[in-house]
Amino acid sequence: AQSVTQLGSHVSVSEGALVLLRCNYSSSVPPYLFWYVQYPNQGLQLLLKYTSAATLVKGINDFEAEFKKSETSFHLTKPSAHMSDAAEYFCAVSDPHNFNKFYFGSGTKLNVKP
Amino acid sequence: EPEVTQTPSHQVTQMGQEVILRCVPISNHLYFYWYRQILGQKVEFLVSFYNNEISEKSEIFDDQFSVERPDGSNFTLKIRSTKLEDSAMYFCASRVGANTGELFFGEGSRLTVL
Numbered sequence: 628a629q630s631v632t633q634l635g636s637h638v639s640v641s642e643g644a645l646v647l648l649r650c651n652y653s654s655s656v657p658p659y660l661f662w663y664v665q666y667p668n669q670g671l672q673l674l675l676k677y678t679s680a681a682t683l684v685k686g687i688n689d690f691e692a693e694f695k696k697s698e699t700s701f702h703l704t705k706p707s708a709h710m711s712d713a714a715e716y717f718c719a720v721s722d723p724h725n726f727n728k729f730y731f732g733s734g735t736k737l738n739v740k741p
Numbered sequence: 742e743p744e745v746t747q748t749p750s751h752q753v754t755q756m757g758q759e760v761i762l763r764c765v766p767i768s769n770h771l772y773f774y775w776y777r778q779i780l781g782q783k784v785e786f787l788v789s790f791y792n793n794e795i796s797e798k799s800e801i802f803d804d805q806f807s808v809e810r811p812d813g814s815n816f817t818l819k820i821r822s823t824k825l826e827d828s829a830m831y832f833c834a835s836r837v838g839a840n841t842g843e844l845f846f847g848e849g850s851r852l853t854v855l
Contacts, residue, residue: 727796733783
């Protein structure tokens with residue numbers, strides 16, 4: 628079975644500061660991992676995904692995440708926050724042999740202060 | 742860019758009424774999904790659909806729920822007799838094939854049951 632834990636339901640950073648959103652997963656098989664972003668009143672948009680290739684994954688808008696098996700983590704980072712990054716971010720895990728289910732974390736709302 | 746579209750964006754209904762939420766998945770996708778997000782909670786898997794039949798469903802997806810692909814483009818979720826606790830954002834998603842991990846989500850349909 629798979630599950631995801633996102634530490635911190637709310638994260639606040641200043642514009643230009645580093646963004647770090649934490650995600651830890653639990654999986655009985657090597658997982659596929661995803662970060663999705665949800666802007667206000669919009670759907671879920673894929674930021675990036677890990678599918679057993681390179682452990683450092685780059686996504687859209689300068690976001691990246693690193694798969695660390697030893698730490699069962701897939702934290703999302705961005706070197707410099709923009710006001711437009713304010714949104715809710717969801718980490719998700721999937722069994723590569725059963726794509727029918729994605730397990731989402733509870734989400735982290737990112738606030739960017741001017 | 743192809744996208745998943747959902748209608749209506751918001752529906753208000755009385756408890757006990759039937760509701761149909763509609764989705765048009767991306768045209769060459771073969772796997773279809775419904776997820777829901779109760780306000781402030783996780784995004785939860787409801788059901789997956791492939792080759793004109795349900796391939797997997799969660800414990801949430803009880804007899805009050807049904808899905809259908811009535812034609813070559815639409816994918817619908819019907820709630821037969823809505824309950825207050827059905828109030829949520831319902832997301833439709835699709836993916837292209839069996840070995841492709843990424844889900845493409847629609848913008849969601851917000852259902853409010855009074």
